Amino acid sequence: MKxxxxxxxxxxxxxxxxxxxxxxxxxxxxxxxxxHVLDHLARHGxxxxxxxxxxxxxxxxxxxxxxxxxxxxxxxxxxxPLGTGGAIVNALGAVADGPFLALNGDILTDLDLTAMVAxxxxxxxxxxxxxxxxxxxxxxxxxxxxxxxxVIEFREKPTEPVPGDVNAGTYVLExxxxxxxxxxVPLSIEREIFPRLIAEGLPVYGFxxxxxxxxxxxxxxxxxxxADLLAGRVAGEPAYAAPYLAEGARVHLRARLGKAVxxxxxxxxxxxxxxxxxxxxxxxxxEAGARVVGSILGPRSxxxxxxxxxxxxxAEGAAVREGAELRGGRVSAxxxxx
Numbered sequence: 001m002k003x004x005x006x007x008x009x010x011x012x013x014x015x016x017x018x019x020x021x022x023x024x025x026x027x028x029x030x031x032x033x034x035x036h037v038l039d040h041l042a043r044h045g046x047x048x049x050x051x052x053x054x055x056x057x058x059x060x061x062x063x064x065x066x067x068x069x070x071x072x073x074x075x076x077x078x079x080x081p082l083g084t085g086g087a088i089v090n091a092l093g094a095v096a097d098g099p100f101l102a103l104n105g106d107i108l109t110d111l112d113l114t115a116m117v118a119x120x121x122x123x124x125x126x127x128x129x130x131x132x133x134x135x136x137x138x139x140x141x142x143x144x145x146x147x148x149x150x151v152i153e154f155r156e157k158p159t160e161p162v163p164g165d166v167n168a169g170t171y172v173l174e175x176x177x178x179x180x181x182x183x184x185v186p187l188s189i190e191r192e193i194f195p196r197l198i199a200e201g202l203p204v205y206g207f208x209x210x211x212x213x214x215x216x217x218x219x220x221x222x223x224x225x226x227a228d229l230l231a232g233r234v235a236g237e238p239a240y241a242a243p244y245l246a247e248g249a250r251v252h253l254r255a256r257l258g259k260a261v262x263x264x265x266x267x268x269x270x271x272x273x274x275x276x277x278x279x280x281x282x283x284x285x286x287e288a289g290a291r292v293v294g295s296i297l298g299p300r301s302x303x304x305x306x307x308x309x310x311x312x313x314x315a316e317g318a319a320v321r322e323g324a325e326l327r328g329g330r331v332s333a334x335x336x337x338x
Contacts, residue, residue, distance in 0.1 A: 095175065
C-alpha cells in the first residue's frame, strides 16, 4: 500500500510558531508531528509515501534524511501551491498502480486504516472518505451519507452549531478516476474533485469511525494533542511520562510542572517557576519565578524572571521581558514582547 501525505499548508492558524517551522515538522512530544503520521501509516502496512509541498521545502530535507525504515519517502516539489486535490493529482505517477491512501499531514489520529481500505474494496468505491462525528460542524462542513455509507453531497460550513459527520482528512482513492483532472493545476479535493465524482454518479463512500481524531491547526488543539498523548488517549502511540522531560531538559527542583507539560531538548525551567498545560520546545527557557500557563514556547524562546505568560505563543527566539505579563499574545520570531 502507498500513501500521499499533504504537507504543503503554511500553518497560518499556528503562527507565529510556523514562521520558521513548517506545520508538519512542529514537534509533538518527542518528535515532529509528521513522524507520528508516518509511524501510523507504517503500522498499517504502508511502505511508500509521497510528500508534496512548496512551503519551506529546504527544511524538510533534514527530516527526510533522518527518517529510517518504513515507509520509504519520495519527495515531490510543487512549483506553486496546488491545494489538496492538485497535490494528489500531481503525485499520481508515484502511486498509480492501485488504490492508495491520501491524508492531511496535520492530523493526529489512530484511525484503523486497514479496516478503511477493506471497506473501500468491499464497496467497489472510487473514493472513500474518513468521517468523524462532531458536535459543532461549523469549522468543517457536513458530509451526509446514505445508510450504506454512500456520500450524498459535500455541504458548506453551517452558520449555526449543528452536530454531524465531517471530513476527517483521510482518503482511499482509485488512480483511474483522478486522471481526468489536469496535472499541475491548483485543485481542492473537497470543493472540486469529490463534488464532481459525486455528480457523475460514481461510488464515493464515507467510512464512519469513532477513532481518536484531532486537527493540529490551532494553538489550543496543538496543546490538547499533547495532553491526550501524555494521558495515553491515542492508540498505537508510546506511553509517555507526564510531565514529559526530553533528554537534556533542565528543571530546577523548586520548579512546579503540571502533568500536561512537555519540556523539550535543552529547554529549562528555573527555580520557583510554574508551568502548566504548556509546551516548551528545544532550548526554550522559563526563568526564575516565572509563570507559564496554556502556552507554546518556540525554540530558544525565553520568558524572563518573574514574568507571567498565559494563552500565548512565542515563535523561535522570541522573548518576554522580566516581570512582564502577557495574556493571549503572539510574539514573532526574534521579537521581544512589550
